[in-house]
């Protein structure tokens with residue numbers, strides 16, 4: 535069976551902190567599901583306006599960077615096939631300081647409104663940046679309150695979840711997605727985030743060379759324990 539349309543009509547909600555989180559961390563998976571007909575809504579809590587990368591050579595400043603990054607994110611969404619994009623308008627680098635209850639309530643309302651089949655966010659401890667951890671915590675709490683923890687997965691960086699034991703997890707907690715057919719879309723999204731990726735010389739080499747830098751899989755951690763699988767191994771698959 536062809537991939538096309540196999541997840542038609544299903545919905546994914548991704549709640550991240552900055553423009554580029556979606557592309558740099560799990561762009562292959564988002565492109566794959568979009569190609570399969572999944573309706574993806576992406577939330578970026580901030581516009582990434584405090585990013586230290588201002589283009590190479592620098593051509594942005596603190597006044598121009600929010601608009602530039604917003605536009606770059608829209609372009610990246612086009613590359614990946616993401617149709618809905620929302621901003622929470624939180625100031626970059628301050629997600630951990632906003633009213634936590636208000637943030638959780640906002641995400642919970644979105645979950646109830648969209649009724650997604652799958653949700654993605656950052657792990658509240660393994661997020662690697664205070665904004666990532668804060669939006670991950672709030673999204674996890676919102677899912678818990680909405681009774682949807684079994685639909686939630688945490689994104690992870692590169693191949694770190696090839697060895698989940700190092701982080702206190704087991705292989706059953708990890709879902710591995712083959713994104714090899716969707717790496718050109720991921721590369722296009724990297725390039726769409728021009729002011730952030732410009733300094734990474736490999737991104738701008740030939741497509742063949744740049745694509746060879748990507749792993750063939752992206753890894754996700756379940757927020758809830760894997761369901762028991764049947765004799766054929768079905769049931770514990772995860773994501774879509």
Ligand SMILES: [Zn+2]
Pocket residue numbers: 551552554555663666
């Ligand atoms: Zn980020």
